[in-house]
Amino acid sequence: MIESFLELSKILTGFTDLKLKPAEVYYEALSKNLKKDFTRLLSEYEKKVRNKKGSPDELVRTHLWQDANNKKICQSIIRAWYSASLSAAADGFDFMAPTDVYYEALIWKTVEAHPLALSGGYFGYWRYAPEN
Amino acid sequence: MEKKYDVIIVGAGISGGLIASRLSKLYKNNQKSEKNKLRVLILEAGEDRSNRPELVETYLNAANKSPGSPYKIPVNMAPSPDGANDYYDQSEAHDNNQFKSTYERRVGGSTWHWLGNCPRLLPSDFKSNKLYGLGEDWPITYDDLEPWYCEAEHEIGVSGDHDELNHSFGAFRTRPFPMHRIWPSYSDIQISKVLKNADDTHKAYNDLPLVLVNTPQARNSQPYNERPVCTGNSSCVPICPVGAKYDATIHIEKATDKKNRVDLISKAVVTGIQVDPETGKIATVSYKSWDDKEHIVAADLFVLAANGIETPKILLMSRLPGNNDHIGRYLMDHPQGEGVCFSREPLFPFRGPPTTSGIDKFRDGAFRKDSCAFRLSMGNDGGGRTLTSGAVLNEIVADSFGSKLKSELNQKLTRLFRISFLAEMRPLYNNRVTLSPKTEKFTLGIPVPKIDFTVDGYTMNSFEKISAVMQSILKTLNPVGDILLPNNQSEHKGAGHIMGTCRMGTNKTNSVVDRECRSHEHPNLFIGGSSVFPTVGTANPTLTVAALSLRIADSIKKQLKLIS
Numbered sequence: 001m002i003e004s005f006l007e008l009s010k011i012l013t014g015f016t017d018l019k020l021k022p023a024e025v026y027y028e029a030l031s032k033n034l035k036k037d038f039t040r041l042l043s044e045y046e047k048k049v050r051n052k053k054g055s056p057d058e059l060v061r062t063h064l065w066q067d068a069n070n071k072k073i074c075q076s077i078i079r080a081w082y083s084a085s086l087s088a089a090a091d092g093f094d095f096m097a098p099t100d101v102y103y104e105a106l107i108w109k110t111v112e113a114h115p116l117a118l119s120g121g122y123f124g125y126w127r128y129a130p131e132n
Numbered sequence: 133m134e135k136k137y138d139v140i141i142v143g144a145g146i147s148g149g150l151i152a153s154r155l156s157k158l159y160k161n162n163q164k165s166e167k168n169k170l171r172v173l174i175l176e177a178g179e180d181r182s183n184r185p186e187l188v189e190t191y192l193n194a195a196n197k198s199p200g201s202p203y204k205i206p207v208n209m210a211p212s213p214d215g216a217n218d219y220y221d222q223s224e225a226h227d228n229n230q231f232k233s234t235y236e237r238r239v240g241g242s243t244w245h246w247l248g249n250c251p252r253l254l255p256s257d258f259k260s261n262k263l264y265g266l267g268e269d270w271p272i273t274y275d276d277l278e279p280w281y282c283e284a285e286h287e288i289g290v291s292g293d294h295d296e297l298n299h300s301f302g303a304f305r306t307r308p309f310p311m312h313r314i315w316p317s318y319s320d321i322q323i324s325k326v327l328k329n330a331d332d333t334h335k336a337y338n339d340l341p342l343v344l345v346n347t348p349q350a351r352n353s354q355p356y357n358e359r360p361v362c363t364g365n366s367s368c369v370p371i372c373p374v375g376a377k378y379d380a381t382i383h384i385e386k387a388t389d390k391k392n393r394v395d396l397i398s399k400a401v402v403t404g405i406q407v408d409p410e411t412g413k414i415a416t417v418s419y420k421s422w423d424d425k426e427h428i429v430a431a432d433l434f435v436l437a438a439n440g441i442e443t444p445k446i447l448l449m450s451r452l453p454g455n456n457d458h459i460g461r462y463l464m465d466h467p468q469g470e471g472v473c474f475s476r477e478p479l480f481p482f483r484g485p486p487t488t489s490g491i492d493k494f495r496d497g498a499f500r501k502d503s504c505a506f507r508l509s510m511g512n513d514g515g516g517r518t519l520t521s522g523a524v525l526n527e528i529v530a531d532s533f534g535s536k537l538k539s540e541l542n543q544k545l546t547r548l549f550r551i552s553f554l555a556e557m558r559p560l561y562n563n564r565v566t567l568s569p570k571t572e573k574f575t576l577g578i579p580v581p582k583i584d585f586t587v588d589g590y591t592m593n594s595f596e597k598i599s600a601v602m603q604s605i606l607k608t609l610n611p612v613g614d615i616l617l618p619n620n621q622s623e624h625k626g627a628g629h630i631m632g633t634c635r636m637g638t639n640k641t642n643s644v645v646d647r648e649c650r651s652h653e654h655p656n657l658f659i660g661g662s663s664v665f666p667t668v669g670t671a672n673p674t675l676t677v678a679a680l681s682l683r684i685a686d687s688i689k690k691q692l693k694l695i696s
Binding site: 011012013014015057060065074075078079082083085087090094096098099102107110111112113114116117118119120121122123124125126127128129130 | 188189191192193194195197315316317318321353354361362363364365366367371373478480481482483484485488512514521522525526529530533534535536537538539541542545546
């Protein structure tokens with residue numbers, strides 16, 4: 001099911017180059033805490049979206065996003081990938097990814113910056129717009 | 133009791149560290165020999181743990197990345213506040229009656245998580261009573277402190293633009309900074325451009341453009357004192373991962389070098405200082421180790437450099453003869469707030485130090501008779517404390533996913549910008565630190581500080597004007613959507629600047645210490661730190677603390693007739 005999770009994650013996050021290591025970490029956290037709800041979402045993904053004709057975005061919107069329970073879990077998947085953390089208030093449980101996974105959070109690429117505490121840059125790089 | 137030490141310093145933060153470092157090089161009895169080298173003891177309530185990678189890891193693994201997050205440990209017998217109500221005993225009833233600033237009790241003190249900004253106080257800040265009827269004048273002037281400001285900038289390593297700041301508001305500078313300025317951010321440069329061309333903003337402020345000024349700061353713009361250059365890791369508050377930002381462990385390490393006769397005892401929570409009834413002088417300091425055992429040490433001279441809350445707490449617990457009524461009073465902070473918007477054009481925040489430029493225009497003027505001075509900071513950290521990237525993500529994920537979400541998030545977060553104000557407040561007699569009747573087991577039975585605090589009309593009535601200034605600046609960015617300003621005009625946060633509880637003055641009827649930071653009643657007791665500030669102006673206090681601390685070391689040298 002990890003493969004289905006990775007595929008669904010790509011559709012939900014808009015990133016096509018997601019890595020397996022963070023996927024394993026998020027998959028474990030979500031399956032451990034959300035249990036059957038999470039498994040059901042992935043089963044429905046496999047039945048209604050995976051390898052089906054049509055735009056994956058539209059299939060997800062039609063078959064998963066419109067169901068309140070599934071949407072909530074989809075949102076947690078997005079939050080996990082973008083921020084490498086989940087909160088009891090928004091997601092039903094607290095979760096913080098290990099440091100190496102935190103550095104891979106999608107938020108850093110999205111803001112065109114570096115992970116906190118890991119710039120990898122040179123003095124004064126902040127004077128210029130990001131290169132990409 | 134055998135006197136093992138000449139000087140005992142309480143507190144291993146920037147003040148204690150600088151004083152200890154200076155004293156460690158001095159000799160007594162007019163003889164430069166090993167046995168005449170000054171013997172100094174530093175007592176620190178908190179732990180001595182400076183494994184930086186380990187602290188960074190703790191921070192990155194913390195769900196709540198608060199200023200105290202890297203430093204939390206399961207059992208801490210010298211707890212540090214990390215919020216308004218987790219340590220202090222104070223009212224929860226009213227937002228404006230809460231003291232919100234925090235600190236770190238550990239070797240290195242709050243310089244572990246400080247921002248690093250190092251502006252000087254202005255000449256007028258030392259005589260604001262005479263000029264504006266504001267508070268009490270300092271018994272020293274800017275001219276008195278200027279050489280020590282230069283010394284402090286070199287000692288801790290400040291990067292700045294000498295020419296830009298020299299003579300600003302009369303604040304002359306006799307030495308350049310030891311390092312060139314920290315470069316402005318991309319957003320600083322864009323905002324400078326739009327402010328220059330913003331007609332409305334000109335008109336609002338006497339036809340003078342608002343000009344961004346480079347912020348002097350204690351982070352390296354080049355390798356300095358065996359520390360690396362800043363590489364813009366953007367986690368300065370609460371921890372610099374590479375040590376490019378100054379912290380007081382540097383001077384604690386210098387002081388406790390094997391060549392010196394300086395001892396450091398951490399996890400030593402001071403319970404009081406005691407007077408010898410025969411001599412009338414302070415003779416000993418008592419402390420509890422974290423295992424709850426009591427200890428007493430003797431010395432000739434004492435320096436209390438805990439901080440603006442722990443120092444008066446120790447003095448109050450000590451019940452010294454003289455019973456100075458000013459101990460613990462006139463507690464001040466710099467109330468802060470933010471204006472936030474999404475700029476029309478990308479500004480690329482979340483890169484580099486949290487702030488590299490500010491607007492100094494409102495730091496002084498005749499207006500201070502009626503409304504407070506303030507300084508504005510330009511943020512490089514998105515929406516600051518007002519609108520986090522997580523909050524923006526939550527807003528977008530409510531309706532979007534996939535490439536739409538990714539694109540919207542990029543559009544918004546690369547344009548997110550905040551401007552902050554730091555406001556002056558008046559010293560108020562009833563803003564004070566006292567001893568809480570509540571004692572907690574986790575504090576070894578030592579009282580926690582009880583805090584009574586309010587921000588009065590002098591500052592509060594200025595918030596509307598400050599918000600209007602922030603709004604006019606944000607409007608020049610042609611923002612997309614609403615500009616977020618403090619919800620009501622009285623909303624403010626703490627700056628972490630704990631000042632004014634053992635103030636400096638001309639005599640004991642108006643103050644706790646004299647112009648040398650020496651107790652009026654007890655000549656062998658000095659107080660280091662921002663608790664001696666009679667007024668606070670609009671400068672982040674640490675550079676002034678450093679300058680005063682170096683001056684204290686010089687006063688001790690003279691008083692004990694030491695040689696270097």
